[in-house]
Amino acid sequence: MTAATPTAPGWAAALGRRLAGGANSRWFPYLLVLPLVLVLWGFVVQPMFATFRESVSANGTDNYLQFLSSSGVARESLFTSLFISAASVLLCGVVGVAMAFLLKRFHFRGRRLIEAFILVPAALPPLIGAVSFQLLYSNIGIVPRGLQALLGTDKPVLAFDGIAGVLVVHTFTMYPFFYLAASAALAGMDPSVEEAAYNLGAGRVRVWRTVLLPMLTPALISASLLVFMTSLASYTAPLLFNVSQTMTMQIYINRTNGDLPMASAYASVLGIVSIIFLLAMRWYEGRRNYQSQSKGVSAVRREITNPIGRWLAPLASVLATLVLLAPVGAIALVAFSADRSWTTEVLPPTYTFENFVTIFTDPKAFQPILNSVQMSLIAVVGCVVIGVLIAYAVRRLTFVGRGLLDVAVMIAWALPGTVVAINLISAFSTGNAFSFGQVLVGTFWILPLAYFVRFLPIVFRSSSATLALIDPSLEDAARNLGASWLRAFYTITVRLMLPGVLAGALLAFVHGVGEFVASVLIYTSSTVPISVAINNRMYSFELGTAAAYGMLQVLLIFVVMWFSGRLESSRTATRRAEQWTN
Amino acid sequence: MIDVRLTAVSKRFAKSSDSAAVDDVTVTIGAGEFFTLLGPSGCGKTTTLRMVAGFYFPTSGHIHFGDDDVTHWTPNKRDTGMVFQNYALFPHMTVAQNVAYGLKVRRVSRADQARRVEEALAQVHLAGYGDRRIDALSGGQQQRVALARALVIRPRTMLLDEPLSNLDAKLREETRAEIRRIQRESGTTSIYVTHDQAEAMAMSDRIAVMESGRVQQVGTPHEVYYQPANAFVARFIGRSNVLSLPVTGAGEQRVQVRLPGGASIEVGAPAGHGLAEGDTALVSARPEHIALGGDDDTASLRGRVSHVEFTGMATHVTVDVDGDEVMAALVDAPAGMALGDVVGLRLVPERLWVVKP
Numbered sequence: 001m002t003a004a005t006p007t008a009p010g011w012a013a014a015l016g017r018r019l020a021g022g023a024n025s026r027w028f029p030y031l032l033v034l035p036l037v038l039v040l041w042g043f044v045v046q047p048m049f050a051t052f053r054e055s056v057s058a059n060g061t062d063n064y065l066q067f068l069s070s071s072g073v074a075r076e077s078l079f080t081s082l083f084i085s086a087a088s089v090l091l092c093g094v095v096g097v098a099m100a101f102l103l104k105r106f107h108f109r110g111r112r113l114i115e116a117f118i119l120v121p122a123a124l125p126p127l128i129g130a131v132s133f134q135l136l137y138s139n140i141g142i143v144p145r146g147l148q149a150l151l152g153t154d155k156p157v158l159a160f161d162g163i164a165g166v167l168v169v170h171t172f173t174m175y176p177f178f179y180l181a182a183s184a185a186l187a188g189m190d191p192s193v194e195e196a197a198y199n200l201g202a203g204r205v206r207v208w209r210t211v212l213l214p215m216l217t218p219a220l221i222s223a224s225l226l227v228f229m230t231s232l233a234s235y236t237a238p239l240l241f242n243v244s245q246t247m248t249m250q251i252y253i254n255r256t257n258g259d260l261p262m263a264s265a266y267a268s269v270l271g272i273v274s275i276i277f278l279l280a281m282r283w284y285e286g287r288r289n290y291q292s293q294s295k296g297v298s299a300v301r302r303e304i305t306n307p308i309g310r311w312l313a314p315l316a317s318v319l320a321t322l323v324l325l326a327p328v329g330a331i332a333l334v335a336f337s338a339d340r341s342w343t344t345e346v347l348p349p350t351y352t353f354e355n356f357v358t359i360f361t362d363p364k365a366f367q368p369i370l371n372s373v374q375m376s377l378i379a380v381v382g383c384v385v386i387g388v389l390i391a392y393a394v395r396r397l398t399f400v401g402r403g404l405l406d407v408a409v410m411i412a413w414a415l416p417g418t419v420v421a422i423n424l425i426s427a428f429s430t431g432n433a434f435s436f437g438q439v440l441v442g443t444f445w446i447l448p449l450a451y452f453v454r455f456l457p458i459v460f461r462s463s464s465a466t467l468a469l470i471d472p473s474l475e476d477a478a479r480n481l482g483a484s485w486l487r488a489f490y491t492i493t494v495r496l497m498l499p500g501v502l503a504g505a506l507l508a509f510v511h512g513v514g515e516f517v518a519s520v521l522i523y524t525s526s527t528v529p530i531s532v533a534i535n536n537r538m539y540s541f542e543l544g545t546a547a548a549y550g551m552l553q554v555l556l557i558f559v560v561m562w563f564s565g566r567l568e569s570s571r572t573a574t575r576r577a578e579q580w581t582n
Numbered sequence: 583m584i585d586v587r588l589t590a591v592s593k594r595f596a597k598s599s600d601s602a603a604v605d606d607v608t609v610t611i612g613a614g615e616f617f618t619l620l621g622p623s624g625c626g627k628t629t630t631l632r633m634v635a636g637f638y639f640p641t642s643g644h645i646h647f648g649d650d651d652v653t654h655w656t657p658n659k660r661d662t663g664m665v666f667q668n669y670a671l672f673p674h675m676t677v678a679q680n681v682a683y684g685l686k687v688r689r690v691s692r693a694d695q696a697r698r699v700e701e702a703l704a705q706v707h708l709a710g711y712g713d714r715r716i717d718a719l720s721g722g723q724q725q726r727v728a729l730a731r732a733l734v735i736r737p738r739t740m741l742l743d744e745p746l747s748n749l750d751a752k753l754r755e756e757t758r759a760e761i762r763r764i765q766r767e768s769g770t771t772s773i774y775v776t777h778d779q780a781e782a783m784a785m786s787d788r789i790a791v792m793e794s795g796r797v798q799q800v801g802t803p804h805e806v807y808y809q810p811a812n813a814f815v816a817r818f819i820g821r822s823n824v825l826s827l828p829v830t831g832a833g834e835q836r837v838q839v840r841l842p843g844g845a846s847i848e849v850g851a852p853a854g855h856g857l858a859e860g861d862t863a864l865v866s867a868r869p870e871h872i873a874l875g876g877d878d879d880t881a882s883l884r885g886r887v888s889h890v891e892f893t894g895m896a897t898h899v900t901v902d903v904d905g906d907e908v909m910a911a912l913v914d915a916p917a918g919m920a921l922g923d924v925v926g927l928r929l930v931p932e933r934l935w936v937v938k939p
């Protein structure tokens with residue numbers, strides 16, 4: 001490389017040349033990656049350090065020593081959080097694996113019905129999801145009160161409260177991690193291995209213990225780590241079921257009490273634990289799994305032949321489907337109930353369209369929707385630009401520190417929303433080089449920034465997955481036909497990535513519109529997003545209006561799910577094109 | 583050692599109820615016998631074997647192991663040793679753990695387990711491989727682990743479903759000799775499934791030739807080769823010309839037929855062939871039982887050479903005899919034989935056999 005003398009116009013020309021044709025240069029990747037590194041450093045990594053500085057600013061390491069003292073709230077909260085996470089892993093594991101076995105290994109009437117709705121509870125936005133379970137299963141919930149009325153007891157029956165309530169929410173919303181992992185592992189497993197064990201004389205229990213479970217282990221461990229992390233980050237469930245001594249709740253409580261250093265200490269500890277789990281997951285994913293490429297007899301679903309089972313199966317399927325749809329049903333029901341009318345009855349007594357009318361006609365009530373949509377759109381644009389470029393850099397370019405770039409994005413994914421919020425508060429409540437010296441906290445921009453940080457990994461992941469399916473030689477072919485790097489990138493790679501990127505962007509947008517966890521810590525009165533509005537309405541007992549907002553979020557999710565399903569078909573087309581080029 | 587009896591066994595799968603995958607199969611496999619199910623892909627071999635193993639239950643019919651009616655026993659109660667086509671080794675266990683699995687299930691003492699695993703591994707020439715991971719083995723080695731795992735439990739019957747089909751040609755020939763040696767040593771009644779007739783001929787005591795779910799013929803390799811029951815068997819085992827020839831006379835196990843040249847020859851026929859003068863007989867003539875012959879020979883055909891292929895051991899020629907293609911494997915073909923030459927072919931009457939359609 002003969003570098004031009006770095007006079008200002010010469011430098012610009014050299015840069016231009018490099019971007020246009022010099023993509024093969026050794027420096028090119030760094031030129032592309034530098035702005036990406038700055039973004040990730042400025043908005044993901046550097047704020048973590050700011051939080052740590054904040055946590056030791058007032059009284060040194062005292063805040064951390066509280067985690068060691070045996071009587072303190074800090075230690076209690078840490079332990080409660082860890083306990084809830086461990087219990088969630090156990091419950092989700094049992095439910096998820098059982099569902100996977102039932103649905104993938106057996107053939108019975110009603111199986112497809114369950115399969116169609118199995119992911120619905122998990123697809124709800126965090127706040128409205130937790131609210132729906134509160135409406136259903138807490139001691140003010142429909143089910144316990146219904147049972148109370150039915151059985152004539154003087155207390156709600158089977159009401160879940162406190163930690164038990166949190167675990168119900170976690171089980172319903174996180175078992176899909178296990179279900180999906182176990183289903184994939186089961187589908188990839190060679191059925192003749194199981195048969196070989198039977199052939200050698202093993203009974204059903206033994207085959208389970210010695211063959212099936214060990215072969216599912218890699219999938220189950222990955223799912224366990226995921227559920228543990230997600231439970232640790234969970235905030236809305238403890239909030240609604242009044243479990244105040246968890247890490248996330250303590251962050252919120254200390255922040256609202258004005259003790260930012262203590263909130264930062266909690267955030268740092270939670271952040272570090274989350275990152276440790278992230279690294280453990282990445283380490284584990286690199287290890288072997290037991291998928292086989294065998295072309296033997298394909299897995300046969302077992303017919304349920306037991307006559308009792310044959311009658312029970314459809315019944316149980318309908319029941320399971322009802323349970324899966326109940327959260328959405330509860331939200332929909334309450335959305336049409338009059339505010340403050342529902343007190344001690346099993347179901348809301350009076351119904352009205354008023355809630356929706358209010359939302360759409362009262363400008364003040366409509367403002368949160370506008371806010372959420374606007375802020376999410378801004379964040380998604382950022383996510384797409386940065387996410388696609390990072391995906392491209394990580395997948396296609398070779399440069400020192402590639403792995404670190406990848407990890408940096410995934411840190412953004414691993415950090416709980418509460419921690420992201422505290423990090424941004426710590427970093428941007430004073431002027432910062434990355435905000436061009438501006439204070440961002442208390443302005444409009446802090447929420448889009450939080451959404452950007454939280455949902456960048458979603459766009460990154462789906463872009464990266466699509467990119468993995470696109471043959472690199474397509475871009476080479478374009479270059480060979482005379483296209484510049486930029487042209488080849490835009491006309492070939494970006495074009496082929498489009499369905500995947502779009503799917504990721506839609507998902508990020510949906511998450512943005514449903515975001516609550518970070519929002520509630522950093523929103524300003526002029527930028528109240530939908531979820532915070534829901535929370536405020538609940539606080540003033542306007543359940544109907546709160547549920548109506550929630551219903552709109554849920555509708556948006558269903559529309560996007562349907563649309564993504566349609567995108568899926570064009571994505572398979574890309575995959576097919578991929579096969580032709582090989 | 584026990585015998586295995588299949589009595590009128592049929593299997594219909596729920597979805598394809600129109601035709602049976604296995605249709606009224608009755609065979610008896612003798613104690614200690616190496617018995618092969620041979621037939622083209624999709625003819626129901628695997629289904630039959632899996633019914634013996636207990637992975638499918640017959641729609642009708644019975645399966646006996648010795649005096650036990652095992653028709654509806656679950657697989658783990660049958661004490662069979664199955665070698666799967668794709669080996670089905672447990673990927674999360676070492677070689678030794680794989681082999682020991684069946685012994686553990688049978689509560690064999692630890693010391694005995696270790697000894698028997700060692701023996702079994704030595705038997706398949708894998709002594710010292712016990713601590714290897716499965717994915718650190720070649721295909722041939724994995725195949726032998728699968729064999730050892732089935733052998734070590736000293737099963738009542740060994741069931742092998744195309745165990746060699748994933749190996750390359752050379753290894754396949756070595757391993758088939760090896761499997762047969764081990765089977766002879768252990769004397770275990772064995773049922774072997776293959777679509778490769780050469781493999782079946784080389785290994786088996788007896789062969790059942792199957793097509794479309796039905797058994798076409800059961801016999802020793804010699805019998806199915808020299809006395810095929812029908813045209814399908816004649817063509818499927820090796821290659822064969824099936825000639826339609828007019829019957830000029832019939833005996834108990836002999837039939838006289840007239841060749842296109844006009845001469846009558848006497849050929850072998852199964853008892854109860856039911857042919858009489860005036861009928862048309864199907865006569866199987868293998869290419870290697872056809873030689874170049876003089877015009878005066880009674881058992882001769884004449885025609886024009888339409889295809890020549892030199893293989894080294896023999897020259898394979900196809901001769902057009904009055905519009906019928908006749909294949910011959912000639913060991914004494916002249917070097918200059920060319921397309922269009924008119925040649926005389928001599929049949930070996932004692933090797934001809936009347937087959938059913």
Ligand SMILES: Nc1ncnc2c1ncn2[C@@H]1O[C@H](COP(=O)(O)OP(=O)(O)O)[C@@H](O)[C@H]1O
Nearest residue numbers: 595597598603622623624625626627628629630
């Ligand atoms: N589990 C099954 N369900 C439905 N049909 C099957 C099943 N297994 C095999 N068949 C059918 O039964 C027939 C025989 O199959 P198979 O025994 O596997 O043949 P082979 O092993 O001789 O190649 C085939 O037509 C096949 O499609």
Ligand SMILES: [Mg+2]
Nearest residue numbers: 624627628629
């Ligand atoms: Mg088969």
